[in-house]
Amino acid sequence: MIGWLGSFWETLLGTLRDVLPIAAIIIGFQVFVIRKPVHHPKQLLIGFVYVLLGIALFLEGLEMALFPLGELMAKQLTASEFIQVDASLRTVPWQAYFWVYIFAGSIGFATTLAEPSLIAVAIKAQEISGGAIRALGLRLAVSVGVAFGISLGAYRIISGTDLYLYIISGYMIVIAQTAFAPKMIIGLAYDSGGVTTSTVTVPLVTALGLGLASTVPGRNPLLDGFGLIAFASLFPIISVLGYAQLADWRSRRASSKNKH
Amino acid sequence: MINNRFLKQLANSFLDLLPIVMVVLVFQIFIIRQPIPDVVNLVFGLLLVVVGLTLFVEGLEKSLFPIGESMAFAFARKGSLFWLLVFAYSLGFGTTVAEPALIAVADEAASIAANGGMIGNTETAKDSYALGLRLTVALSVGFAIVIGVIRIIKGWPLHYLIISGYCGVVIMTVFAPAEIVGIAYDSGGVTTSTITVPLVTALGVGLASAIKGRNPMLDGFGLIAFASLTPMIFVMAYGMII
Numbered sequence: 001m002i003g004w005l006g007s008f009w010e011t012l013l014g015t016l017r018d019v020l021p022i023a024a025i026i027i028g029f030q031v032f033v034i035r036k037p038v039h040h041p042k043q044l045l046i047g048f049v050y051v052l053l054g055i056a057l058f059l060e061g062l063e064m065a066l067f068p069l070g071e072l073m074a075k076q077l078t079a080s081e082f083i084q085v086d087a088s089l090r091t092v093p094w095q096a097y098f099w100v101y102i103f104a105g106s107i108g109f110a111t112t113l114a115e116p117s118l119i120a121v122a123i124k125a126q127e128i129s130g131g132a133i134r135a136l137g138l139r140l141a142v143s144v145g146v147a148f149g150i151s152l153g154a155y156r157i158i159s160g161t162d163l164y165l166y167i168i169s170g171y172m173i174v175i176a177q178t179a180f181a182p183k184m185i186i187g188l189a190y191d192s193g194g195v196t197t198s199t200v201t202v203p204l205v206t207a208l209g210l211g212l213a214s215t216v217p218g219r220n221p222l223l224d225g226f227g228l229i230a231f232a233s234l235f236p237i238i239s240v241l242g243y244a245q246l247a248d249w250r251s252r253r254a255s256s257k258n259k260h
Numbered sequence: 261m262i263n264n265r266f267l268k269q270l271a272n273s274f275l276d277l278l279p280i281v282m283v284v285l286v287f288q289i290f291i292i293r294q295p296i297p298d299v300v301n302l303v304f305g306l307l308l309v310v311v312g313l314t315l316f317v318e319g320l321e322k323s324l325f326p327i328g329e330s331m332a333f334a335f336a337r338k339g340s341l342f343w344l345l346v347f348a349y350s351l352g353f354g355t356t357v358a359e360p361a362l363i364a365v366a367d368e369a370a371s372i373a374a375n376g377g378m379i380g381n382t383e384t385a386k387d388s389y390a391l392g393l394r395l396t397v398a399l400s401v402g403f404a405i406v407i408g409v410i411r412i413i414k415g416w417p418l419h420y421l422i423i424s425g426y427c428g429v430v431i432m433t434v435f436a437p438a439e440i441v442g443i444a445y446d447s448g449g450v451t452t453s454t455i456t457v458p459l460v461t462a463l464g465v466g467l468a469s470a471i472k473g474r475n476p477m478l479d480g481f482g483l484i485a486f487a488s489l490t491p492m493i494f495v496m497a498y499g500m501i502i
Contacts, residue, residue, distance in 0.1 A: 014360075019455055021354040025347070026327060033343045034334045040326075047322025050315045055454055057312030065305025069284055069297070076292050099291055106287075110279035114309075116316050117457035119276070121484075123317075124325070124461050128476045163442055164433045171426045178419045187418050187481030194488035195457050197449040200280075202361055223372070226442030229449040233488060 011063070012056040019052060055199075058116065062200065070107065071207040077103050078211040094158050101151045104208060108150035108232065111200040112143040118195050125188050133188070138240065142192045145239030146232045150205060153231035157212045157219060163227045170234040177241040185244035193237040197229050205232060266318065273313040277306065320458055328462025329469075336470035341413070348409040351460065352487065353402035361450040362397055366390040369443040376439045378502065393447075393498060400494035401451050404486035405460065411482065412467045415474060418482045425489040432496040440499030447495050448488040460484060 030038060038044060076082055077100050112118060122135035156166055178186060197205070205228045213225035288296055296302060335344040356362060370379075370386040370393070379385045411421060433441055452460075460483045468480035 018358060018360065018453070021358055022351070022455055022459070025350045025354050026331070029331065029343075029347050029350075033340075033347070034331070034338065036334060038327075038330065044323045044327060047319040047324070047326075050319025051323055051455065052319075054312045054314070054316030054319055057308045058316060059312070061305040061308030061310075061312060063305070065302045065309065066280065066284070069288070069302065072297075073284065073287055073292060076294070077287075082292070099287075103283075103287055103291075106283040107280075110283045113279050114276045114313070116313060116454045117452065119313075119317060120320055120324075120454075120458040121461055123320070124458075124465060125481075128465055128480065163445065167445055168430055168433070171430065175423055175426065178423070184477050187478065187485070190418065190422055190485030191461070191481045191483070194449065194452045194484040198361070198452065198457070199454055202450060223439065223442065226446050228446075230442075230445035233449040 007063075008056065008060050011060045012052070015052055015056045015059070023048075055116070059199065062203075066200075067203055067207075070204045071211075073103070074204070074208040074211040078208075078215045080215060094155060097154070097158050100154055100158070100208075100212065104154040105147040105151040107204055107208070108201070109143045109147035111204055112146040112196050112232075112236075113139055115196060115198060115200050117198050118142055118192070121188075121191060121195050129184070133185075137243070138188070138192070141240045141243035142196055142236040145192075145236030146196050146201070148239070149231035149233075149235030150208075150228055152235070153228040154208065154212060156227065156231075157209060157224050158216050160216075160219060160224070163230070167230060167234060170238065174234075174237050174241070177238065177245065181241045181245050182248045185241065189237050189240035189244070192240050193233045196236050197232050201232060202229060205229060266314070269317055270310065270314045273310045273317070276313060277310055281306065316454075324455065324458040325462045328459045329466035332463050332466025333470045336467060344409060345406050348405040348463075349402040351402075351456075351463070352405035353398045355453065355456040355459075356401040356451050356487075357394060357398035359451060359453050361453070362394055362447070363390075365443065365447055365450055366393040366397075369393055369440070372439055372443065373502070376437075378437065378439065378499075389502065392502070393495065396494050396498045397447055397451060397491045400490040401487045403494075404490040405483055407490075408464065408483040408486040409467065412464060412474060412479050413471060415479060418479075418485070422482075422485055422489065425486075425493070428493045429489070429496075432493055432500075436496035436499050440496060444492045444495035444499065448492045451491055452484055452487055457484060460487070 078097075082099075118139055119135075122138045125133045125138055126135040152166065156163065181189070206225075209228040210221050210225040213219045213221040213223075285296070288294060331347070335347065367386075367390050370390040373379045373389055374381040374386050379389050407421070411418065436444065461481070464483040465476045465480035468474040468476040468478075474480075
């Protein structure tokens, strides 16, 4: 217990250190530029303590429960004993990694659903849109995008194809979708690409990428281990735009049916 | 302080976490077929995560959202574009430069550059390369928030800017050294932390609500998108110059 308290204390201090520059900027501008007293300072302070404690507990719990297990699993799933192929082969057929794709997809989906920054943006979107966008619906759409992105990213590492081909094709799809998607969703969709990858997803996904790049024959972990995060930031844009297009199309079809 | 709402949020956080637990258990038991090491730590750790997530969401509505919005309104009322932009820049730069995920990526990038012979394979060379990379990313995020705020004020359509940004990324990819491309693409994703995102989102939405003729839904979002896009371009430029 004492050992745990010690490590929690360290996490708390670390969080505090990360927050300090932000707090300094806000307080500095509030005092020297805006020069107006803030409303409900006590509530703000309590809220801030909640956020700090929350992030520290969250990180500590992840460190304790999920990260070691997740990293171990990423290693076990990519190990050549598990893949069961002849080690003397120079190339391994990409289908041999079947469970890796499934794992990449499910862990991407599950971690994104628990991502605190995404929860924050989803709450805000629901608030602003007056409930037209549901927080959970948005989060599910983003999670599906991340799941697909990370599976595809794993396939890219295994097959050894060039990263930029995927990213540039992804951009083409986003640009095409932007032309047709409802205007209201565009900003939110672009933003959801950036918020998917933080506290929970990055460490697990990085472990998976490095595990793959170091066990797949012919891959260099330094060069090929990167890129999964880029996939996880690009595909949610596509899935959120797609989700909005689908909702739009269905409501239009329903209203045209009503007219007849 | 424990009330009904708190308990409800606690239950929500538990549900948010459930999929991760399921994935880990199913894979561990049925696919990998190994016993779960250290069940006590797993259960206790998950409890911490649930409580932490609950506190975070509670604190979000109490502090980060109101702070971001009230500052946006205060700047809009003050009418000083200069100070608003200085604030936007400091928020972007200040929150990114110390971001732990970025520090990790920058260190890894330095090892790649050293292995590839782009820089000398010494600790000093690697450290200065990593620091340069971090400053580049922080600079680009500051720049991104400034552009994003100007866009909200002027009411420019977001997609033209983002699509031009994509074209920038594509053009830079052609010219940047191959070793830096993966890092550059990833650096876009790691810049936005758990505290920055709610603050920046509230700032954007607050500005769009405070300025006449702007719609918070149409114009308020997009700051994070800029913050994930510009680092890619800047990091590739950094790779070309060094």
